[in-house]
Amino acid sequence: MLEVGYDPITDTTGVLAFKNFVGTALLAGVKLRVISTKLGETGVSGLLEEVSRLSSSLVFGWRSPAGFSATASGEQQPAVPFHQLQFLRDVILRRQPGQRLQDFFAIVERSPTRRFLLERPVVSTERARNFDARSVTDIFTHPERLIAVRGTDAVSGSPLAQALGIGEPPVEHYPTRVSMSSRRLSYDTPENRFIKHFFGECLAIVYRLLDEANIHAQMRTDCRVMASILEASVRSPFLSEVGVLTAFASPTQALGKGDGYKDILDLWLQLGAHQALPGNEGEVERFIQGKDIALLYEYWVFIKVLEAVCEATGTPSGAVTVSRSDLGEGLARGLVVSLSVGVSVAFNPSYTRSARSAYSTPLRPDVVVTLNGARYAFDAKYRLQWLASLEDSQDDDATFVRADLYKMHTYRDAITDLKAAFIVYPGSEFVFYERGGGRRQRPGEIAVFDGVGAIPARPEGAESSALLDLVQVLVDQG
Structure with missing residues (x-):
């Protein structure tokens, strides 16, 4: 329980704390399925499907105690x-x-399995058994194994000793060691x-x-x-x-x-076999470690923003470089995808005082779109405030956490040339607060992109269209 996180209620009951991790986990021999209520039962699969278009072997949250499904891919990529x-953990433990x-x-x-191995050991002459033609040849080709025969020796006068007569007059010799044919298992x-x-x-x-x-x-x-x-x-x-x-x-x-x-x-x-994402419940599990859904959602937001900018500008993105390690593949901090002159999308760029891109402490938004010198930040926030918990609502809809919006003010004010900053979250409410005091509830109502806002976006449902619509309006006005 220390690995998962456990909050006891009584001596026999308690609450497991998986935090942002999703997938499967084993508890006392029981397989638990961990899902995210923020995305619904199919929401995680949706994230995986779209992220997998960027890289077929992205791994998220290898510190997680959970596992998730994946399938083999025919792509010729290193495992x-x-x-x-x-995989070994599963088949061994x-x-x-x-x-x-x-x-x-x-x-x-x-x-x-065994096989007969043919050998030719060299043994003392008295131990030789399987004497063959090769043995005879070896005797004449290895003079170092010969010794002179005395007249009193038992082999004196034998055909072999006479054949091995050396010198003038010939002195009989006889082998002390010979090779023989041998077979062993x-x-x-x-x-x-x-x-x-x-x-x-x-x-x-x-x-x-x-x-x-x-x-x-x-x-x-x-x-x-x-x-x-x-x-x-x-x-x-x-x-x-x-x-x-x-x-x-x-x-x-x-x-x-x-x-x-x-x-x-x-x-x-x-x-x-190359391990690839995504997987679904009907496919064979490949036992990838559980994912940190917040990081997975951050990758997904980057992909959706990049797609939206490409669509709005009519520019293909080309290949997106991923960083690779023994733990898998991922998006490198500071990755910049340049689409055309003056148009780019960056993942986790850094803005610092020393670089004169921020006037205070270092800041690192998740995604930054640059349009002709103007910057717009998108920060993935996998947090919700359920409206049903508020006094003025009985719905199951969800809005953003107010504290997350406060950080957008920091981005907006501290980063050089940043015009607007948005939370992207898996909720249902769109809002944009203009610096001049306007409160907009749809992307098309925004007159000036100068302020902070929140954009609902999930892999399933119409909520994701708000992100696409906003980027379209942003590009059109830029």
Whole structure:
């Protein structure tokens, strides 16, 4: 409960605190589904679907205790180590006994594949058994193994000693050691090389993120458990003589059909599959760590503002650069998408006193649109004030939190050339307060973009149109 957050009410009841995280979480073996009432049951899927158009492997809130759905994609992109770690966490720690990776390995370990290995050991002459033509050839090509024969030796006068007469007059010689043909059963098979390689890959993924400070504490604990299980498997005696996998063109029959082997092969194929968003409840879960819905909403607002500016100006945005790390992909702070001369959309730009772009402390709005030198800020706020909780309303509608609007005044007053600042939130009320005193309730009513406001925007429903309408009016007036 310390990882999730727990507020006790009585000795047996309490409230779980997931904050802004959504997805699935395990509690005492029970799978909990965590949704956001601000967006509705399908709202998160809507966010994922639209954000995924920017990047197919965005990961949000890897500090979260929850998980969420995702599906494999056919796109040829490198897999994200954090996604692979989540997959390993499931197949090693969360699946039922008998369906885990270590269970499949136990089946392999009980009856690993073997093959006859042809060898030619060099042994003392008296121990030689399988003497063949190659043995004879080796005798004549390795004079360092020969010794002179004395007349009293048992082999003196033998055909081989006479044939090995050296010098003038010839002195008989006889081999002290000879090579012989030998066959033994070995575990060094293509299937076992694959098993050793796969477990090595799994360990590399776990080690890579084992001490990553940015992942959830429970995940770091699970990494240590996984590392212990994988290391024990790699130390299995039968793998000690198995060599390195140098090529893997196609699976052998034993690998594709053998008990344990075929299951591990299937896990390897799943591990290598690119993990992509979005996913839905009807698709196979890929166990991505739960998302911080507030950050996801911030990304979505950036995408919607960028789309709206592109549509209003008739300019395509082109490619949007994402930053990549072992934990996934995301939007880099300070990212600027230039659409045309004088028109750009920035994500998390910084305005500071030293750069003379702000007169006080550093400020970083979520999204800033620049139109011919004038700036307009859009700040994603995943917070609501339910109108039903206010005395003058019995509706289920929701408005913005007043404190969030106060920060827009800070942006408006402190950032150089910033004309207007807006909250973008998942509510239902649109409002814009003009500096001259006007209060506008629709984008088309705004006479002068000089002030602060709030824009309702959600992936589902007509509320998102307010954002598009406002940007259109903004571009038309600019």
